[in-house]
Amino acid sequence: MKITFRQIDAFRTVVSTGTVTEAATVLGISQPAVSRLISDLEAEVGFQLFQRSSRILVPTEEARLLVGEVRQAISGMEHIKQAAAAIARFGHARLTLVTTPTFSTHLVPELIERFAAVRPEAMARMEIEANDDTVEWLVSQNFDFGITSNEPMNPSFDSLVLNNEDVYCVLPKGHHLSGRALVHAHDLANESFISYISTSRFRFEIDRFFAAKGVERRMQYETRTTDAICRLVAHGLGVAVVGSSESYLKSIPGCIALPFAAPLSFRSVLFWSKQRAFSAVANDFLEIAQKSISAN
Template identity: 35%
Template sequence: MRFSHIEAFRAVMITGSTTAAARILHTSQPNVSRSIAQLEKAAGLQLFERMPGKVVPTTDGLSFFNEVQRSFHGLRRLEEAANRIRRFSGGLLRIGSIQTLAHGLIPRSIKRFAEIYPETGISIHAGHSAAVSQWVDEMSCDVGIVSHLYENYGFSSEELYSVDGVCLMPAEHRLAGKAAVRPADLADEPYISFAQNDHGRSNVDEVFSKAGIDRRITLETPFSTITCSLVAQGLGVAIVNPLAAQDYRHLGVVMRPFRPSIKHEALLIYPKGRPENRLVASFIEILKAVTMEEKAALSAVRERGEK
């Protein structure tokens, strides 16, 4: 079978006639008819019933067309892959991140990275630590940012940051005037919690359990961005990562230190044994610098006591 014969067959199936097929293939109607006849001979199938002024696909023709379509979709994917490779001639950086950082810290780091490497394509994937770990393990991401490590993966890893969680509340909240918030202060407050199966929830639960305080949990969500938005709507208070919360200060929320401290951590993970990648190394250097700057900015805000 020749590709030109299959192309003619596909065109007839799509347009419904040999004349219309010849038009889109920029050839003559007799050439299309000849190609169809040669294809039928090579395949050993009758693909069309010939009728006056038209051709009608047979059952075999319809089945064969389904296979042709699948093959053409595969060719299209190869064309798209070639286009991506051409577009990303400066390289492609694939980043996996926990959702907590994917809406603020990561985009700000990427902005600075893109100014240095404007020809580099960047692919961003956000999810829970388990998903990010799997992406890095499968090497579908070059670097991952997670909140904790899974022992069943053999990653190379290093700490990106470790910060104390803060109590997030509306600016007019009764606790906004306190220098620090403690478990007892939240005893009667509507509380927005991590989801039951979230890794970070157990740390918070333990602090309140030791203090003998039962929280009034009114809402649960697995995502910090949703938590911060709910607090901004006045639906409760929450203990969150300050690096995520700072992106919501313009919505009229304030952060206050929470005691005893509850740590929020992020770790960088890489596929073990993978050769060093210049783009990955540069992005990590920028990400660390932006993280340090944002931690310093948070400290300055706390020292000034700004809302």
């Protein structure tokens, strides 16, 4: 089977535009040329790609399956082009960082901002992954740093604790517990509870604490970030237990953050692989992270 890029490009464009005429205009070639490319592709794949409905070409079910693969492949090519352009522009001055969602809206952007002040010519890439295990795997493969809420157990990693925050109970304004100086687990019995997603290790620690206390909550909502949890609380959907700085929680309108009585803390941990040599920009980023600890 010999499929050419021109055939694929014509196929994708006809799917998008719905007609050979418009596809020819987009591609800058003649209508017969587009039709010939589609016919040649059908001959190669061995099935019909389009059915005519009035003046519109409707993709067959097989074509719909194929175009999904085509779009994914073209997206991969676009990523390669962007990476090549970045390498040409920045050379090896490239930092890669992967984090869980909790730190993607607050901590990591602040670190990247400080990094940009030191390395304005460098490219920085931040990826967001749902759970700690995936973050650790990506750092073991090719990322410079990872940030999660736990120190990795794998001895091939080294780590730095950036923050060790207290745990707070977040309530909507006007909640009957809002006058308390300290909230206990039993105060939240049968309350509608907003949690971190189930793959979060911190969520596991919170759930284990409530289970040990024998306190039942109504587990109605869950989301990925502290910010999103607090926004749901502010809309009156429930209460939550989160790890964050008190000043940050107080900045979110509609919420009240009260100390929560539990032997829990919420860490932000930067870690990296000891198996891979540091680049110059990675060294700079680590120094920035170390300075951020003393600044806090």
